[in-house]
Amino acid sequence: MMYRSSPQIFAVVLAVAGLLGAAAPASAQTSASAPATATAEYRLGSGDVLRISVYQNPDLTLETRVSEAGVLSFPLLGTIKIGGLSVTQAEKLIADGLKSGNFVKQPQVTIVVLQVKGNQASVLGQVNRPGRFPIEVADMRLTDLLANAGGVASSGAEIVILSGTRNGQAFRTEIDLPALFAPGGRSQDILVQNGDVLWVDRAPxxxxxxxxxxxxxxxxxxxxxxxxxxxxxxxxxxxxxxxxxxxxxxxxxxxxxxxxxxxxxxxxxxxxxxxxxxxx
Missing domain, CATH: 3.10.560.10 (Outer membrane lipoprotein wza domain like)
Structure with missing residues (x-):
């Protein structure tokens, strides 16, 4: 038995197909235009303890410490300088060296930071846990450092002093802590860099x-x-x-x-x- 296609049914099929065809590019365009969130990476420094592994090459697995000069010795490549590089950059540097030397065809290098020693900042004075703290992320701010120190003690002042070095020059600034949490105060929550010292004086x-x-x-x-x-x-x-x-x-x-x-x-x-x- 044969059925004749109804013009109405054919029109509905065309309409649905048109909707589906229009929806697909729009979805793809939305996905393509979605903003990518970029997070600043930690920069490797002297004293950092790393575990370096190459996929399917267990003999190249290495646990080592970055020297004071910012270098380490890796199998087949010898001495390489990674101080100041991000983890991603250091992985690419090793992978490119293994590939260009024809040691591994398609190397997949993974670096895990076991201990952060190269980038640290100190908190002194009227805080609950004074000491030296690692800067584990590139966008670590003053409030993050102060939180690591347990916050300001009850005897501490509301104005703190951050000192260090910026662009080779001595750096010192005073920060009003209550003002950080006022509208627009986020801009005063400055980035902490290696070697910075945060001083919390006694309260007046x-x-x-x-x-x-x-x-x-x-x-x-x-x-x-x-x-x-x-x-x-x-x-x-x-x-x-x-x-x-x-x-x-x-x-x-x-x-x-x-x-x-x-x-x-x-x-x-x-x-x-x-x-x-x-x-x-």
Missing amino acids: MVYIYGEVQRPGAMRLERGMTLMQSLATGGGLTQRGTEKGIRVHRKGADGKVQILQAAMDEALKDGDVVYVRESLF
């Missing part, structure tokens, strides 16, 4: 004594006023008087000045607040 302090409930040293918060410091000290005792409050402040010449500051005046690091006893 003020000292209060005399007729207050809790005399002693206290952390000087940003913008803290004289009244706020007295409140932190528990306020005046029954014998204390606001008229007898004096602020002892060391000037630029090293001499101490005695000031009768207003309650809303901001204090400075090292200020000593003295509350006198009321005479009446």
Whole structure:
């Protein structure tokens, strides 16, 4: 039995085929135009411990350390310089050497960094875990380094100092940590490089004594006023008087000045607040 094709059915088949044909190039175009995310690679340095292997050539597997000169000795190739190269570049360098020397026809080289020793930065001062830390990625930032050190200790300041070398010149900058997390603060989270030192100083302090409930040293918060410091000290005792409050402040010449500051005046690091006893 023979069936005649219906014109309506034929039209539907053509429409579906047209849709499928149009969809395929669009999908391919979308895939081709998708942005590729490039991640900066770690640069090999002296002291790094590597494991180098060549696919299907176990006799070429090598576990070695990069020398101070940035070189290592590889079987069949001898001494090669890989210091400053990325892992991908070092793999290609070895593969090209094996191929050009007719040692391996299609070498597939893999390098695994076992220990990062060549690129390190130090964190000192008021942090929870001071020490030297490896720079394991090329885009390691100040906040990453500070996180490795356990963050700023309770006695640490909000402004930290990063020093090192940039383009052969001495480099030093101060970073306001709270500003890093403000809108647009990401630009201040600078990249850390080999040999950098991050210093976290102690937090600024003020000292209060005399007729207050809790005399002693206290952390000087940003913008803290004289009244706020007295409140932190528990306020005046029954014998204390606001008229007898004096602020002892060391000037630029090293001499101490005695000031009768207003309650809303901001204090400075090292200020000593003295509350006198009321005479009446």
